[in-house]
Amino acid sequence: xxxxxWSIKACGIFLLWAATAAALPAQTFTTLHxxxxxxxSLPVGGLVQASNGxxxxxxxxxxxxxxxxxVYKLTPGGTLTTLLSFDYTDGDGPSAALIQATDGxxxxxxxxxxxxxxxxxTVFKITASGTLTTLHNFCSQTGCPDGLEPLAGLVQxxxxxxxxxxxxxxxxxxxxxxxKLTPGGTLTTLHxxxxxxxxxxxAGLVQxxNGKFYGTTADGGATGYGTVFEITxxxxxxxLYNFCSQANCTDGFEPFAGLVQxxxxxxxxxxEEGGANxxxxxxxxxxxxxxxxxxxxxxxxxxxxxAGLVQxxxxxxxxxxxDGGANGDGTIFNITPAGALTTLHNFxxxxxxxxxAGLVQGTNxxxxxxxxKGGANNDGAVYALSVxxxxxxxxxxxxxxxxxxxxxxxxxxxxxxxxxxxxxAAEFTVKTQSLIIAKVPSGANxxxxxxxxxxxxxxxxxxxxxxx
Numbered sequence: 001x002x003x004x005x006w007s008i009k010a011c012g013i014f015l016l017w018a019a020t021a022a023a024l025p026a027q028t029f030t031t032l033h034x035x036x037x038x039x040x041s042l043p044v045g046g047l048v049q050a051s052n053g054x055x056x057x058x059x060x061x062x063x064x065x066x067x068x069x070x071v072y073k074l075t076p077g078g079t080l081t082t083l084l085s086f087d088y089t090d091g092d093g094p095s096a097a098l099i100q101a102t103d104g105x106x107x108x109x110x111x112x113x114x115x116x117x118x119x120x121x122t123v124f125k126i127t128a129s130g131t132l133t134t135l136h137n138f139c140s141q142t143g144c145p146d147g148l149e150p151l152a153g154l155v156q157x158x159x160x161x162x163x164x165x166x167x168x169x170x171x172x173x174x175x176x177x178x179x180k181l182t183p184g185g186t187l188t189t190l191h192x193x194x195x196x197x198x199x200x201x202x203a204g205l206v207q208x209x210n211g212k213f214y215g216t217t218a219d220g221g222a223t224g225y226g227t228v229f230e231i232t233x234x235x236x237x238x239x240l241y242n243f244c245s246q247a248n249c250t251d252g253f254e255p256f257a258g259l260v261q262x263x264x265x266x267x268x269x270x271x272e273e274g275g276a277n278x279x280x281x282x283x284x285x286x287x288x289x290x291x292x293x294x295x296x297x298x299x300x301x302x303x304x305x306x307a308g309l310v311q312x313x314x315x316x317x318x319x320x321x322x323d324g325g326a327n328g329d330g331t332i333f334n335i336t337p338a339g340a341l342t343t344l345h346n347f348x349x350x351x352x353x354x355x356x357a358g359l360v361q362g363t364n365x366x367x368x369x370x371x372x373k374g375g376a377n378n379d380g381a382v383y384a385l386s387v388x389x390x391x392x393x394x395x396x397x398x399x400x401x402x403x404x405x406x407x408x409x410x411x412x413x414x415x416x417x418x419x420x421x422x423x424x425a426a427e428f429t430v431k432t433q434s435l436i437i438a439k440v441p442s443g444a445n446x447x448x449x450x451x452x453x454x455x456x457x458x459x460x461x462x463x464x465x466x467x468x
Contacts, residue, residue, distance in 0.1 A: 027332075027344040031351050032078035032368075033382045034375035037063030039082050040070040041379035043370040045153070046097035046307070046357035047074075048106070051396065051409055052128065053434035055360075055368055056083075056106055058094035059380070068092040068113060071106075071126055074382055076362070083130035088113045090134055091122040096153035096204065097357070102397050102407075103183065104128075107135075107162060109150040116140040120148035120169065123162070123181055135185035144169035146189055147177035152204035152258070154181075155213075158399045158467060159233065163190075163213060165201040175199040175220070178213075178231055190235035195220045197239055198227040203258035203308065205231075206267070208287065209465060214240075214267055216255040225253035226271070228285055240289035249274035251293050252281035257308035257358065259285075260317075263462070264337065268294075268317055270305040279303040279324060282317070282335055294339035299324040301343050302331040307358035309335075310367075313392050313461050318344075318367060320355040329353040329374065332367075332385055345385060349374045352381040361461070363434075364411040365389035393436075393451050393458045399465035400440050406464070408436040408451060415454050421464060422447025440466065 035041050040059025047057045055074045062070055068086040071094070086092055092113030098106045106126045114122040120139030126132045139148050148169030154162040162181045170177040170192030176199050178191040193199050198217025205213040213231050221227035225244035231237045244253040252271030259267040268284050275281035275296030280303060282295040297303055303324030309317040318334045325331035326346035330353065335341045347353055353374025359367045367385040375381030396407040408419065408428075413436050419428040421444040428438035436451065449460040 028386045029345050029351065030384045030386075031375065031381050032384055033074060033080045034377050035059060035062075035379035035381065036377040037379050038066055039080060040066050040072060042372050043380045043382070044095050044356050044372045046370060047360050047368050047382070048098050048100055049360060049362050049368070049409065050100050050106075050128065051104065051407055051435045052432065053411065055362075055382070056098050056100070057370060057382070058096070058098065058108060060093050060095050060111075069094045069110065071098070071108070071130070071132075073128075076364070076384075078382075080382075084126060084132050086110060086113065088119075089115055090132060091124060092119075095151050097360075098126075099154055099156060100396065101156050101162075101183070102160070107154050107156070109153060109164065111149050111151050114138065117142070120144055121150050121166070123150070123154070123164070123185075123187075136181060136187045138166060139169060144174075145171045145192070146187060147179060148174070151202050155205050155207055156397065157207050157213075157233065158211065158397070158465075163205050163207070165204055165215065167201050176201045176217070178205070178215075178235070178237070180233075191231060191237045193217065193220070197221065197237060198229060200226075202256045206259050206261055208261050208267075209265070210287070214259050214261070214287075216258060216269065218254050218256050218272070223253075225249065225274075226255050228255070228259070228267075228269075228289070228291070230287070241285060241291050243271060244274060250276050250296070251291060252283060252296075256306045260309050260311055262311050262317075262337065263315070268309050268311070268337075270308060270319065272304050272306050280305045280321070282309070282319070282339070282341070284337070295335055295341050297321060297324065301325070301341060302333060306356045310359050310361055312361050312367075313365065313389055318359050318361070320358060320369065322354055322356050330355045330371070332359070332369070334387070344387060347371060347374065349378075351375070352383055353378075359385075361389070362411070363394060363409055364391050391458060392461050393449060394461050395449055395464050398462060399467055401467045402440050402442055402444060404440050406438050406440060408438055408449060408460075410434060410436070410451065410458060413451060413453070416451050417454070418452040420450050420452075421445075421466070422449075440464075
C-alpha cells in the first residue's frame with residue numbers, strides 16, 4: 001500500500017490518499033524541468049501560455065531564498081527562469097495558476113503572507129520581467145470580512161475586472177468568500193458563505209456565456225459534501241447541486257476543482273472522492289443544475305482527481321488524477337463527452353508524482369502541466385504531453401465588442417494573410433511570431449476566429465463572443 005500525505009498551508013487542510021499499482025499503457029511524454037528547491041518546489045498550480053509563447057507558473061515552496069514560493073517562466077524547450085521569489089511580506093505559498101490579463105500583465109494569488117492583520121494572503125500583479133505589485137492584502141480588517149487564504153486563481157471577466165474566491169474568512173465567520181477586484185486593486189466582497197450554502201473553496205470561477213459565474217465548494221451545502229453554485233456579477237448566489245445527494249455518494253463528493261464550460265453549453269468537472277468506486281468522478285452539469293456522473297475512477301485507472309478539466313481542440317476533455325494508476329503516482333487521462341475514458345500516461349515518480357494541477361493545451365496542440373512531487377529531485381516537475389493534436393489559435397480576451405482590440409495567440413503566425421471573426425474580415429497586425437493584434441470587425445457575430453497562413457488555416461479553440 002502506497003500512502004502520501006500532503007498539506008497546503010491554508011485552512012488546515014490535510015489530504016490522506018492511498019493507491020495500489022496496476023498496469024496501464026503510456027503516451028509520448030517529456031519532462032521539461034525538475035525543480036530542485038532553490039528554484040522552487042511543490043508546484044501545485046498549473047500553467048498559462050503567454051502571448052510570447054512561453055509558459056508561466058508558480059511554485060508554492062522552495063529552499064533558501066525561494067522558501068516562500070516563486071513565480072517562474074519556462075520556454076517550450078524547458079529553460080526555466082525564476083522571475084520572483086516571495087519574501088512573505090509580499091506573499092507566501094502561491095497555490096494557483098496565473099492568468100495573463102488583457103493588459104499583458106500576469107495576475108495571481110498567494111495563499112498566505114502579506115502585510116494585513118492575520119497575513120491571510122494576497123492578490124498580485126507581475127510583469128513578464130518579474131516586477132511585482134501587491135493589489136490586495138486579505139484579512140485587512142478584524143475578523144477577515146474580506147476573506148482569508150485564497151487558494152485559487154483569478155478570472156478576468158468581460159467587464160475587465162477580476163473575480164476570485166477565498167477558502168476562509170468572510171462576514172459570516174470562516175466559511176470563505178467570492179470577491180471582485182478592479183485592476184487598480186479595489187476589492188468588493190460579493191458573497192460570504194455561511195456553511196449551509198457551502199464552504200472550503202479550493203477552486204476559482206468560470207464566467208459562462210450568459211455572463212454569470214459558476215464554481216464549486218469542496219464542503220458544506222445541504223449534505224455537507226460540497227456544492228456547485230451560480231453567482232451573478234452583482235453577488236446573487238444560487239446553489240445548483242449538493243453532492244452526495246445519491247445513496248453511497250455515487251454522484252461523488254468534495255469537488256476540489258472548478259468547472260469548464262464546454263462547447264455544448266454544459267459544465268464539466270471532477271469530484272475528489274465518491275462515485276461508484278469511491279475514488280472520485282467526472283461529471284457534467286447543466287446551467288440549471290441537472291448533474292450526470294460520466295465516470296467513476298476505480299484506482300487502477302486513477303484515483304482522487306483534484307484538478308479540473310480542459311476541453312481540447314478534438315472536443316474531448318483532458319485531466320489528471322493525483323493518485324492511482326499503474327504506478328500509484330497519478331495519471332493523465334482523456335474522456336469523451338459521453339464518458340469513455342482513456343489513460344494517456346501513468347506517472348512513475350521519476351517523471352513526476354502527485355499531479356494536483358490541471359492541464360493547459362498550448363497553441364502547438366500539446367498539453368503542459370505540473371506535478372507537485374517527484375521528478376529528478378522529488379521537488380516536482382513540469383511536463384509536456386503530445387497526443388498528435390494540431391496547432392490552433394486562441395484569443396485574449398475571449399469576448400469583446402465591435403472595434404475592440406483582441407490578442408490572437410499562436411505558435412508561428414508570421415506570414416498571416418487574413419484574420420476573420422466568424423467569417424468577417426478584420427484589421428490586424430502581426431506583432432510577433434506568437435501574437436497577432438486584431439480589431440473586432442463591424443458586423444461580426446459570435447463564432448470561430450480564423451487566421452490564414454501560407455501553410456493553411458488555423459482556427460480558434462473556442463468561439464469568440466461578440467458583446468453587444
